[in-house]
Amino acid sequence: MVAVTTSFKDVKPQGRLTVQTIEIGAQTTAIRCLDWDRDRFDIEFGLRNGTTYNSFLIQGEKTALIDTSHRKFQQLYWQKLTKLIDLSALDYLIISHTEPDHSGLVKELLQLAPQVTVVAAKVAIQFLDDMVHHPFPSLIVKNGDRLDLGNGHELEFVSAPNLHWPDTIFTYDRKTRILFTCDAFGMHYCDDRVFDEEPDLIAADFKYYYDCLMAANARSVLSAIKRIEKLDIAAIATGHGPLLQHYLSDWVNRYQQWSQAQAKAETLVALFYCQGYGWSDQLAHAIARGIHRSGVAVELVNLSSAELYEVKEVVNLARGLVIGMPPQSNDNARAALSTILAAAHHKQAIGLFETGGGEDEPIYPLRNKFQEIGLCEAFPPLLIKEPPTLQTEQICDEAGTDIGQLLTRERTIKEIKALDNDLERALGRLSNGLYIITAQKAGVKSAMLASWVMQASMSPLGVAIAVAKDRAIESLLQLGDRFVLNVLGEDNYQSLMKHFLKRFPPGADRFAGIKTYCASNGCPILADALAYMECQVTSRMECSDHWIVYGSVQTGRVAKLHALTAVHHRKVGNHY
Numbered sequence: 367m368v369a370v371t372t373s374f375k376d377v378k379p380q381g382r383l384t385v386q387t388i389e390i391g392a393q394t395t396a397i398r399c400l401d402w403d404r405d406r407f408d409i410e411f412g413l414r415n416g417t418t419y420n421s422f423l424i425q426g427e428k429t430a431l432i433d434t435s436h437r438k439f440q441q442l443y444w445q446k447l448t449k450l451i452d453l454s455a456l457d458y459l460i461i462s463h464t465e466p467d468h469s470g471l472v473k474e475l476l477q478l479a480p481q482v483t484v485v486a487a488k489v490a491i492q493f494l495d496d497m498v499h500h501p502f503p504s505l506i507v508k509n510g511d512r513l514d515l516g517n518g519h520e521l522e523f524v525s526a527p528n529l530h531w532p533d534t535i536f537t538y539d540r541k542t543r544i545l546f547t548c549d550a551f552g553m554h555y556c557d558d559r560v561f562d563e564e565p566d567l568i569a570a571d572f573k574y575y576y577d578c579l580m581a582a583n584a585r586s587v588l589s590a591i592k593r594i595e596k597l598d599i600a601a602i603a604t605g606h607g608p609l610l611q612h613y614l615s616d617w618v619n620r621y622q623q624w625s626q627a628q629a630k631a632e633t634l635v636a637l638f639y640c641q642g643y644g645w646s647d648q649l650a651h652a653i654a655r656g657i658h659r660s661g662v663a664v665e666l667v668n669l670s671s672a673e674l675y676e677v678k679e680v681v682n683l684a685r686g687l688v689i690g691m692p693p694q695s696n697d698n699a700r701a702a703l704s705t706i707l708a709a710a711h712h713k714q715a716i717g718l719f720e721t722g723g724g725e726d727e728p729i730y731p732l733r734n735k736f737q738e739i740g741l742c743e744a745f746p747p748l749l750i751k752e753p754p755t756l757q758t759e760q761i762c763d764e765a766g767t768d769i770g771q772l773l774t775r776e777r778t779i780k781e782i783k784a785l786d787n788d789l790e791r792a793l794g795r796l797s798n799g800l801y802i803i804t805a806q807k808a809g810v811k812s813a814m815l816a817s818w819v820m821q822a823s824m825s826p827l828g829v830a831i832a833v834a835k836d837r838a839i840e841s842l843l844q845l846g847d848r849f850v851l852n853v854l855g856e857d858n859y860q861s862l863m864k865h866f867l868k869r870f871p872p873g874a875d876r877f878a879g880i881k882t883y884c885a886s887n888g889c890p891i892l893a894d895a896l897a898y899m900e901c902q903v904t905s906r907m908e909c910s911d912h913w914i915v916y917g918s919v920q921t922g923r924v925a926k927l928h929a930l931t932a933v934h935h936r937k938v939g940n941h942y
């Protein structure tokens with residue numbers, strides 16, 4: 367791998383929205399918009415370290431801008447860009463995909479520079495037509511197409527559908543050997559460092575981003591990696607976070623290994639949605655995250671553009687089907703629904719959701735048809751009519767986990783039964799107390815009964831909890847999140863335990879009928895708890911099927927000084 371020359375032209379001024387312009391290769395400048403405080407993406411995808419929106423300018427004999435930025439950078443972005451280039455001299459705008467965080471300034475750019483030819487995949491141009499509402503020069507590119515900017519900057523386009531939008535293309539510059547990938551290989555990490563010189567700092571964010579955005583398209587990730595393998599790549603210029611150069615092959619290998627594991631998973635859910643219609647893609651991604659959390663692979667399929675043979679193939683492979691209702695007027699989607707119905711069989715699980723587009727196919731007649739074929743319903747139809755909120759996304763996430771758990775139940779029981787008897791009994795001698803963990807984030811509350819809890823540090827005081835990856839509360843226990851550890855008393859634990867062990871439908875209020883009051887960190891304290899501690903998650907360790915969530919303890923209280931903690935004695939070690 368050859369190092370790409372880096373020279374700073376501009377340094378970040380003080381402030382929480384800043385822009386950095388850096389030469390990353392011959393006649394190639396990165397314009398990095400640093401959003402230091404952004405703490406939420408796709409509503410439910412919490413960010414810990416802000417994010418960046420990276421756009422790139424290549425100045426050969428002709429000039430090309432790759433992507434723009436988020437609208438919130440409007441002023442700062444134009445200031446920087448117009449210092450680099452006279453907009454009337456810009457020849458091309460390459461759109462890697464049409465998501466607003468990268469294309470938020472496209473409409474304005476086309477007003478400021480109407481001569482610009484927009485270069486993008488066919489689907490992206492159609493999408494932009496609807497967004498811009500007036501004609502603009504365009505060039506549709508397919509996989510392998512080339513565009514010569516002169517001075518050796520011959521660009522080659524690589525089609526990378528579903529990474530993570532269906533219209534994604536990568537751009538490879540033969541002169542600098544930089545591959546521009548937009549969302550793929552990115553991460554939400556805001557830092558002045560332009561490149562990946564500190565891999566340990568960013569590895570967790572790289573994985574988190576993959577899990578949230580790419581895991582649901584593992585097969586597409588593998589196809590894209592196959593396509594870029596033949597390119598001699600010096601650096602990957604991503605649309606979010608640091609650019610990848612120092613450990614390039616390592617990052618690509620990680621994507622490959624994670625995706626191979628997904629693609630090989632025995633259990634797959636096919637999740638059909640309609641890109642650009644209502645809130646279909648947002649909701650589909652929230653459901654996909656819930657499914658992924660339960661250890662089941664997901665394949666997202668866009669009903670508007672999928673070929674019918676692909677639809678049939680994925681239905682045949684899948685053990686579960688989730689469908690977001692497409693608009694009634696979409697012929698491709700209607701044909702795809704017929705294909706799904708024809709290929710579905712009684713051994714599959716099904717879940718349906720409305721997408722809030724206003725003209726959805728009616729959900730109940732479709733549900734009846736699946737029931738007639740004998741599919742088992744994994745969750746009741748999700749009727750979403752309003753723009754999604756954190757609550758809606760939590761409901762979708764939990765619905766995803768429900769279908770995942772339904773499909774893995776048999777396997778889990780088999781694994782439990784397979785445990786050696788002696789070992790099982792030995793493990794059963796580990797005993798703990800009984801606790802209710804409660805958490806709250808942006809109005810979404812959750813709770814779970816836990817016994818795998820212990821004090822984990824003295825100074826500062828800290829506790830650790832083992833949280834199964836598919837617990838509903840897991841998404842509220844990310845780094846920085848707050849929770850309350852409620853300790854149950856031995857004289858008063860049974861009714862609370864029974865209540866919190868109920869099977870709650872997606873989005874149910876787990877505190878209905880339970881007396882609570884609000885902790886200073888915003889989480890519910892159970893009025894009947896023996897003691898409570900207010901905590902904040904400061905680290906998480908991945909342990910196979912559980913996360914060890916470590917929280918620093920900020921404050922706490924005991925209700926009854928002389929009462930004892932409820933202790934949970936187990937006979938066997940193969941369940942809690």
Ligand SMILES: Cc1cc2nc3c(=O)[nH]c(=O)nc-3n(C[C@H](O)[C@H](O)[C@H](O)COP(=O)(O)O)c2cc1C
Nearest residue numbers: 814815816817818832833834836837838839866942
């Ligand atoms: C005695 C007992 C102790 C438990 N301890 C834990 C625990 O420490 N960690 C965990 O993830 N689940 C634990 N569970 C399982 C969850 O409490 C329970 O399955 C959960 O509330 C279901 O919630 P969900 O809808 O979020 O999956 C325990 C269950 C029991 C019966």
